[in-house]
Structures are given as C-alpha cells and as structure tokens.
Amino acid sequence: MIFLNQLLQGVFLGGYYALIACSLSFLFGVMRIVNLAHGSIVVLAAFLLFVLADRFEISPWLALIAVVPAMAALGWLLQRFVLDRALRGGLLVPLLATFGLAIVLDNALFETFGADTRSLSPFIGDLSFDSWSLTDDITVGKMDVLILGSAVAMLGAVSLLLARTRIGRAIRATAEDPGTVELIGIDARAVYGMATALALAMAAVAGAFLAMRATFDPYTGGAQLIFAFEAVAIGGFGSLWGTLWGGIALGVAQNVGASIDPSSFFIAGHVTFLAVLVGRVALGRVAA
Amino acid sequence: MKVQRWTPQSGVFIAALGAMVLVLAVGPTWFSAGVTDRLSALFVYVILGAMWNALAGYGGLVSVGQQAFFGLGAYAAIRLSHADVPVYLAVALAGLAVGVVSLAIGEVMLRLRGGEFAVGMWVVAELAHLLVNLDPLVQGETGTSLIALNAIAAEARRAYTYWLSLAAMVALLAVLFALLRGRLGTAIQSIRDDERAASSLGVNVLATKRIVFVLAATGCAMAGALWLASAITFQPKAYFSVQWTAYMIFMTLVGGIGTFEGPILGAILFFLVETFFGGRGVWYLVGLGAAALAFSLFLPRGIFGALEQRFALRLLPLGFRVVERTKP
Structure with a gap:
C-alpha cells in the first residue's frame, strides 16, 4: 500500500514536471530551439505573482489574468529582439543567447x-495543504490534482489549437519549413512571435504552480529547466503528449528511487x- | 599563387609568446604572493576558455555541463591524494583520470545534437555532483580539503601551484594547437559546419568528436584540480556550479568563438572584470550574461574575430592563406 502511494505521488509530481515542460516542448516543436532561459522565465513569472500578492494583496489566481498576457508580450519581444536574430546565426547561437x-x-x-x-502558498488559503483521503494510507493533495489537471488541460488546449485552428495550421507549416510557408503568404516571423508569446504564457502558468506548491528563490530556474528538459527528452522530442508521459515517468522514477x-x-530521475x-x-x- | 601557413607576423608572435612563457616561468621568484596567486587563477581561466572553445567553437558542441569535469577533476585529486599519491602528482594525474572517465560519458552524450547535448551535459554534471556527495570522504555538501597540502610551506605551495598551472596551460594549448593544425582540425571544423557532408566525405564523425570531447574534459578536470590546489577546500557545490560554464561561455564569446587566440583574450578580459568588479555582488554576473548575449547576437566572432578580419591578423600559423606571388 505504501508503495502504491509512492507511485501515485510520483504520478502527481510528474504532472508538475509535465506542466513546466509544456512551454519548452512546444517551443522546441515549433522553432527547434531549446530555450535555456526557460527555467529562469518560469521563476520570473513566479516573482511577478509574488510581488502582486505580497505588496498589492492580489490573489494569485486573479493576478494570473494580468501576468499571463504580460509574459506573452515579453515572449513576443523575446522572439523579435533575441530569438529571431539568433535563429539566423545558425544552430548554436540560440543556445548561447538564451543561456x-x-x-x-x-x-x-x-x-x-x-x-x-x-x-x-500563504496566499491561496487551504488549497496548499488540503487533501482527500482515499484509504488509510493514501491521501491525495488537492493542489496535486489541480496541477495534473492543469497540465492535461494545457497540453490538450495546445494540441487542439495546433490540430484544429488556422493559426495552428500556420504554426505546424512554419515548423515544417519556415522558408516555404513564406511562398503561400504566411509571415514566418509573425508565427514565431505568436508561438513564443504562447510559450511564455504557458511558462507563466507553470510559474504560478511552482510558487504555489513549493518554495522558490532566484536560482531555482536551473533545476526547473533540467526537470522540464528531462520530461521532454524521456517523452520524445517534438511530442506534446509524450511530454506528459515523460514527466510522469520522471516523477515516478524519483519517488520509487526515494522509497x-x-x-x-x-x-x-537523472539515471x-x-x-x-x-x-x-x-x-x-x-x-x- | 602559393599556399602559405607561416607569415612573418606569426613568426614574430610565436617568438614573443615563447619569450613570455619563459618570463612567466621564473615569475614566482620575484612576483609578490598576491600576483602569483592571481596569475595562477588566470592560467586556469585560460584553460577553461580554450577547452570550451575547442568543444563549441571548433567542434560545434555547446555544453552547459563542463562543470561536471571541473568538479570531478578536483574530486579525483582528493581521492588520489587520499590513496597516498604524492599531493602534486595527484593534482597532475586527476585530469588524466577524469579524461578516461569522459570516454564513457562521451559514448552516450556525443550521439546527441544541439540543445539535447547542451542540457544533457548539465544533467551529467548534476548527477556527478549528487554521486560525489554520497562519498563518505566528501560528507555531502560539507566537503573536505586537500589535507596533504598542509605538509608543505605556504610559499612553496604557492609557487608549485603556479608552475603546475602554467605548465598545464601551455601543454593543453600546445596539444590543441597541434591537433587543430593537423587532419583533425580540418575534420572537426567540417563536422561543425555540416555533419552530414563531412561524413559523406569520409570523416569519421564520432571518432573525431570523441577526441575533442575527451581533450576538453581532461582540460576542464585539470583546471578543477588546479583550482583545488589553490583553494585547498573542496565543497562540491562550489565546484559543480553551472557558473563555471557561464564563465567559459563569456570568455569564449567575448574573446572570439572559433578562433584560437580569442578565448585567451577572453580569459584575460574576464580576469580583469573579475578583479575590478568581482566585489560588487552579482551585478557583475548580470553584466557577464548580458555581454555573452550581446556578443552572440551582434558580434558572433567576438573581439578577436572582428580584429582578425579588420586587420588581416595572422598571429598563429593555424589556417591556410593563398597569396599571389609578386613579380620580382
């Protein structure tokens, strides 16, 4: 029973890894770059939410309404002034620039x-420690369920966007061949701009959950990048749903290892x- | 028309370089203690910059995990010394020991490309850090010291570390230079520029990358062991910090990635920046990051690359140039 509990907690932890990996996985899928600043961007969003909650007493949920678009705007600027130029410099420059x-x-x-x-966690009431008891040995944190649910929802929404919408088709076509889509009237730079904006909006959500489920400090970003990257790599590069399974595999491995x-x-996890x-x-x- | 490698310019430069090394070699006999210590640090920076550049600038392999070898080098020196190897021999051998270990790491990591290799190496560094922490000798983050150094007088210790650092720097640069001047230099740069095309021309991609990877790992490990010889204390967190790779990237990008001289210039600049601004908290790290970002975007060949182009510099006889024969 205890082992089953470990396994279950691992799955939920994996949900968190999948959540922080969404943005990294999506950006790699579209632009073929590994954003080495991903973890730091997630932490930046966490600090923005913290300032709004701590100084202005705005609930983190409400603050997300402002922080998500702000991060999206930052994403557009990041693409326009850094990634666009970096991509033209060859394969290595995006890595060096984002590092x-x-x-x-x-x-x-x-x-x-x-x-x-x-x-x-002090700003979200009971949610940070409330849980449901399934049996005597197995309890499930409400926050954990919310995080796993959010990861699935976010990956589902992005998959739907890519599969069903006009902009989704444009993004897929641009990912396939940014040179050729220009011939059929798609502005590859604008598509990349939107994709990066979307990626940073997802990073903002990840930052919110990072800050709600645990603690963070200015140097937490490196570890988040590594976990997100491991989730993407285990699940297979370029596969959004693979990232969910990769995250879960990582979370389960860590919990089983710890047991x-x-x-x-x-x-x-690393092994x-x-x-x-x-x-x-x-x-x-x-x-x- | 003829193809030229040596120019009068590079002849003079090599002679000047040789003279400078000779002067530096007798340095500890008349430098102050502080200068000797700082120069030892500079030599370590030059090694780090040159090794990272060998990997990324010539091999096209961007690693953000070179701190793995820096930390393992220091750890290997601790372990060897603990096994009663004379302490300076332990420092000297540590790099080679880690070089052997890096063969196995390279076997897996070198099959990755681009960003996967970059972050994959960071995972290797994290794993190496966690495993070293498990060693009872190290006692987790508490760390340990190179205790055997206590038996040697401070003055002698300073001079030995200096000489060893100087020797390691000169030896590693010489090996890199010899490799780049030969077949391997052409092969590795062709892989950097286009792996598939290189392979179709008969370049053994994996074997070529392996040589550069092991050299860079050995060099970074030597740097780690030498750093330990100055610092004496070994706290895993300080040695396995990604900051070391950040320094290497700064030195290489600002000096000039893909040029032999660039990272040496970058190391000197980093040394100066650190000496004058290191005390100002982490704003100087913000500056280093911003400089790396700006150089990667706007001056991708770095300061030396730009100078080389502007003034047709040929300080080292590395490349080939075609010259028109002037009529007598």
Missing part, C-alpha cells in the same frame, strides 16, 4: 529580491533520463 539571458535573469532577480526563499533510499530521489538516452542510442533511434 546568456538565463544568467542575466537569475542574477537580476537575486539583486532585486535577495536570497530569501518565497512561496505563494528505496531517501538520498537517491534526484539520482533516480532514468540517461537510461532512456542509452536505450535510444542502443536502438539507433535518437531524435535529431
């Missing part, structure tokens, strides 16, 4: 907010990620 951006964001946040760890030996929580890579190498199937 530079991550260093700027992390350290600027540190200078502004200091080293204190923060959390949004064997408490110090091996993170080790088990699983590397094992998946080795497996793909052995089978000769590595996503480009």
Whole structure:
C-alpha cells in the first residue's frame, strides 16, 4: 500500500514536471530551439505573482489574468529582439543567447529580491495543504490534482489549437519549413512571435504552480529547466503528449528511487533520463 | 599563387609568446604572493576558455555541463591524494583520470545534437555532483580539503601551484594547437559546419568528436584540480556550479568563438572584470550574461574575430592563406 502511494505521488509530481515542460516542448516543436532561459522565465513569472500578492494583496489566481498576457508580450519581444536574430546565426547561437539571458535573469532577480526563499502558498488559503483521503494510507493533495489537471488541460488546449485552428495550421507549416510557408503568404516571423508569446504564457502558468506548491528563490530556474528538459527528452522530442508521459515517468522514477533510499530521489530521475538516452542510442533511434 | 601557413607576423608572435612563457616561468621568484596567486587563477581561466572553445567553437558542441569535469577533476585529486599519491602528482594525474572517465560519458552524450547535448551535459554534471556527495570522504555538501597540502610551506605551495598551472596551460594549448593544425582540425571544423557532408566525405564523425570531447574534459578536470590546489577546500557545490560554464561561455564569446587566440583574450578580459568588479555582488554576473548575449547576437566572432578580419591578423600559423606571388 505504501508503495502504491509512492507511485501515485510520483504520478502527481510528474504532472508538475509535465506542466513546466509544456512551454519548452512546444517551443522546441515549433522553432527547434531549446530555450535555456526557460527555467529562469518560469521563476520570473513566479516573482511577478509574488510581488502582486505580497505588496498589492492580489490573489494569485486573479493576478494570473494580468501576468499571463504580460509574459506573452515579453515572449513576443523575446522572439523579435533575441530569438529571431539568433535563429539566423545558425544552430548554436540560440543556445548561447538564451543561456546568456538565463544568467542575466537569475542574477537580476537575486539583486532585486535577495536570497530569501518565497512561496505563494500563504496566499491561496487551504488549497496548499488540503487533501482527500482515499484509504488509510493514501491521501491525495488537492493542489496535486489541480496541477495534473492543469497540465492535461494545457497540453490538450495546445494540441487542439495546433490540430484544429488556422493559426495552428500556420504554426505546424512554419515548423515544417519556415522558408516555404513564406511562398503561400504566411509571415514566418509573425508565427514565431505568436508561438513564443504562447510559450511564455504557458511558462507563466507553470510559474504560478511552482510558487504555489513549493518554495522558490532566484536560482531555482536551473533545476526547473533540467526537470522540464528531462520530461521532454524521456517523452520524445517534438511530442506534446509524450511530454506528459515523460514527466510522469520522471516523477515516478524519483519517488520509487526515494522509497528505496531517501538520498537517491534526484539520482533516480537523472539515471532514468540517461537510461532512456542509452536505450535510444542502443536502438539507433535518437531524435535529431 | 602559393599556399602559405607561416607569415612573418606569426613568426614574430610565436617568438614573443615563447619569450613570455619563459618570463612567466621564473615569475614566482620575484612576483609578490598576491600576483602569483592571481596569475595562477588566470592560467586556469585560460584553460577553461580554450577547452570550451575547442568543444563549441571548433567542434560545434555547446555544453552547459563542463562543470561536471571541473568538479570531478578536483574530486579525483582528493581521492588520489587520499590513496597516498604524492599531493602534486595527484593534482597532475586527476585530469588524466577524469579524461578516461569522459570516454564513457562521451559514448552516450556525443550521439546527441544541439540543445539535447547542451542540457544533457548539465544533467551529467548534476548527477556527478549528487554521486560525489554520497562519498563518505566528501560528507555531502560539507566537503573536505586537500589535507596533504598542509605538509608543505605556504610559499612553496604557492609557487608549485603556479608552475603546475602554467605548465598545464601551455601543454593543453600546445596539444590543441597541434591537433587543430593537423587532419583533425580540418575534420572537426567540417563536422561543425555540416555533419552530414563531412561524413559523406569520409570523416569519421564520432571518432573525431570523441577526441575533442575527451581533450576538453581532461582540460576542464585539470583546471578543477588546479583550482583545488589553490583553494585547498573542496565543497562540491562550489565546484559543480553551472557558473563555471557561464564563465567559459563569456570568455569564449567575448574573446572570439572559433578562433584560437580569442578565448585567451577572453580569459584575460574576464580576469580583469573579475578583479575590478568581482566585489560588487552579482551585478557583475548580470553584466557577464548580458555581454555573452550581446556578443552572440551582434558580434558572433567576438573581439578577436572582428580584429582578425579588420586587420588581416595572422598571429598563429593555424589556417591556410593563398597569396599571389609578386613579380620580382
């Protein structure tokens, strides 16, 4: 029973990983770049929400209505002034530019907010610790359920957008070949701008849940990038639903690892990620 | 028409470089203690910049996990010294030991490309950090020290570390230079520019990447062990920090990625920035990040790359140039 509980908690933790990985997975799918500033952007959104809650006493849920569009606007600017130029510089420049951006964001946040760890959990009432008891041994946190639900909803919404809408078709076509879509009247730069805006809007939601379920500080971004990346990689690059399964695999691996030996929580996650890579190498199937 | 490698300019430069190394070699006999320490740090920075550049600038492999080897190098020195290897021999051998380990890491990681390799290496660094923490000798984040160094007088210790750092820097740069000047240099740059085309021309992609990867890993590990020889204390968090890779990227991008001289110039600039602004808290790190971002976007060949183009500099006989024979 305890093992079953570990497994279940792992699935819910995986929901969180999938949630923070949505943005990374989507941006990679569309623009073929790994955004190394992803974790720092998530933390930036968390700090924005924290300031609104702490100084202006605005509930995080309400604040999201302002922060999500603000982050989307930032995404559009990021594409216009950084990624667009970086993409024209070849394969490596987007990596170098977004890594530079991550260093700027992390350290600027540190200078502004200091080293204190923060959390949004005091601002959301009972939700942060309320749970349902399924049996004597198994309890399920309401926040955990909400996070897993949000991850599924967000991935579902993006999949629907890509599959069913006009802009979705434009995004898929541009991902396929940005040069050719120009011939049929699609402005690839505008599509990339919208895609990056959408990616940062998703990062804002991820930042909200990061801040509500746990604590964060200016240097939390690196770890978030790694977890998100592991979820995307385990699930398979370019697959949105794969990211959900990848996140769950990672969460379960960490929890099972920790149940064997408490110090091996993170080790088990990283080893699983590397094992998946080795497996793909052995089978000769590595996503480009 | 003829093809030229050596120019009078590069001849003079090499001679000047040799003279400078000789002067630096006798440095500890007349430098102050502070200058000796700072120069040892500079040599480590040059190693880090040059190794990261070898990987990214020549091999096209951007890694944000080179701190894995920096940390493992320091750890290997601790372990070797604990096994009663004479302490400076332990520092010298640590890099080679980690180089052997990196062969296995490369076997998996080198099959990844672009961003996957970049972040994948970061995961390797995190894993290496967590595993080193498990060693009872290290005691988790508490860390340990290179205790054997206590037996040596501070003055001698300073000079030995300096000489070892200088020797490692010169040796690594020489090996890199020799490799780049030969077949491997052409092969690795062709892979960077177009992997498929290189492979179709008969370049063994994996074997070529492996050589550069192992060299960069060995160099970063030597740098880590040398840093430990100055700092003495080993706290895993400080050695396995991604900050080290941030420094390497700054040095390479600002100096000039894909040029041999660039990262050396970048290391000197980083050294100056750190010396003058290091005390101002993390604003200087914001500046480093912003500089890396700006250089990657607006001056992708860095300061040296721009100078090289503007003034037709050929300081080292690395490339080839075609010159028209002037009539007598």
